[in-house]
Amino acid sequence: MIHLDLSKYNELKDMDIGYYKSFTRKMVIFTVLFSFIPLLVVSTLSHHYFNTAYKEKVVAHINELAFKHKQNIDNFLNEQLMNIRTLAHSHDSSKLSSETFLRQVLSVFKESHSSVFVDLGVIDKTGGLVAYTGAFKLMSANYSETDWFNKAKEREFFISDVFLGLEGQPNFIITVKKDEIFLMATVDFKAFSSIVEDIRIGETGFAFILNRQGNLQTLSRYNVVPSRMVYRELISKASLNDNVAIFSNFKYLGKKYVYTMIPLKGGEWVLVLQQEVQDAFSKLYTARYIGIAVFVFAVVGIIIIALVVARKITKYLAEVGAAKEKMHERVRETNKLASLGELAAGIAHEINNPVAIMVEEAGWIGDLLSEEEFQETENLTEFKRALAQIKQQGARCKDITLKLLSFARRTDPRMVNVQMNAIVEETVKLTRQSFKFRRVEIKANMQPELPTVSASATEVQQVLLNLINNAVDSIDVSKDDGLVEIITKNDNDHITITVCDNGQGIPNANLDKIFEPFFTTKPVGKGTGLGLSICYGIIKKMGGDITVKSEIGQGTCFVITLPQSD
């Protein structure tokens, strides 16, 4: 049997390797792009929506926090204010102006309000201090020129900004108007400031209070408080009606901060919560990092998968391509074999001419040897024998070329629709004629109404003649019941022609080589070893196949398969 050897399909040409490499590259780029683009879109969208939603949530939280602190501070201020107002309203002016009374009240306050009030005093409407008790020695003070007094004298009650008092201490003052006098209490700045200082938001958040001019009204424990310029800018940006104003991404010293501002004291002060953006949106950042990690992981995954898949597919295609290439090579080879018949004529010419010259030169030597002077030569017989041998071998060369040429001779390679049974019948008749002196029966067993095949009739006949000749040759001359049988059969979309003999059979070792050119088992000078290879070439050229089965002592069968014509 003839096998197409497809096992070595890794031998690819350079050109093909280049093609497959660029194919892999294109496939990787294509796959990555087409997976990457939707991934990017989905990631961006979800990032955007998550960002928005989360920021809203954080802002709402800060809002709530700010309100809570505002209430806290407001409560504190209101409480202090209420204390002073209650004091003012429950006593008449003359009693309030008594220093002894004030001292008693202050000591009561100190016991019950944890020293929030530093002092108590009474000022007349011109700003002159009428009575005073407390930490400072202020008896002769006049406040008529102070900013806070000018504001305070217009109102029922007043809470001043923080200012450096006459003694150089930061403090703020609560005043309540009572008839013609003002009751005044200085609030311990530290007690107030600590309410704000103690506010903590996240890890980096803290709070402070600014007035409208951008001056700090509380202390801050941190050095991260920006300059007044920054606060002025912040305050100018905020429309501080009752709302919380939030600015994020406000950059200061290379860090981004989120500022939350909420008005206090009817808009005179602003409670500012400052927090690093990184901290405020820490969960958002964590989510973002996770998102980026997932995204990178997905991209890497896509690239790896694209590479692996592309390589696998390319490898598969390359294998298929190589197998196909191998098959094409085989087809080309058979085409080469098929044209061997045509080559034969040229070869014959190239061989016969030099052989003819050799034979003639030998003949000429022979002629000269026949002259008298050589008749006495000792080796004359040897010379003559050698010359005869040269002549004989020359004739042998000629014979070989003639046999070779018998294949090329008068064949018409054109493919037509042929009725195989007719060809078989004719061939059988022909061979019966030439083997009439051999005790071999040549029998045709044909399936009637066989479909036609597309083939060259003369070439098919050559193949059959060759196979039948071989079959007859394989049968021992001494055998009486030699049989060569030709069977035609329709088999699906092709027909088969089987040539079987009951000859000596072909050894297994030779079966594989039987269609190779110049392979012969016949004695030297008897066969060219081209017959079967030319048969193989002819049948392959017609799109068919020829296989052989043989058993020693039993016989040999050649099976030709030819496709039916359309």
Place this chain on the structure above:
Amino acid sequence: MFGGKLLIVDDEAPFVDTVSKRLIKRQVNVIIAYSGQEALNKLKSEPDVVLVILDVKMPGMDGIETLKHIKSQYPLIEVIMLTGHANVETAVEGIKYGAFDYLMKPCDIDVLLAKCEEAMTKDLKTL
């Protein structure tokens, strides 16, 4: 051997040379040419050529072409085609154009001579 000259035409010089020597040794009056054109020239200068042994495959003017010229100018000259190229068609084509017969190389000198004589006898018969 026969009353006239024999012209051997072949592009294979050693072949022509040796065959002519062997034929001369056999008392044949031989002249030679190495190409079709040279053969036609020889025929012009040697009027007593009666037989031509003509190689089929030659460069330039090939055997068949030369044969046509010979037959058209000297219809009485017999031509035997000699070919290393065993293509029967060409040889047969030669016969169609008036060659007497064809021989295939390598060819025994005696066979060649016999063929020559046959050609000459035929000539005599027709005469």
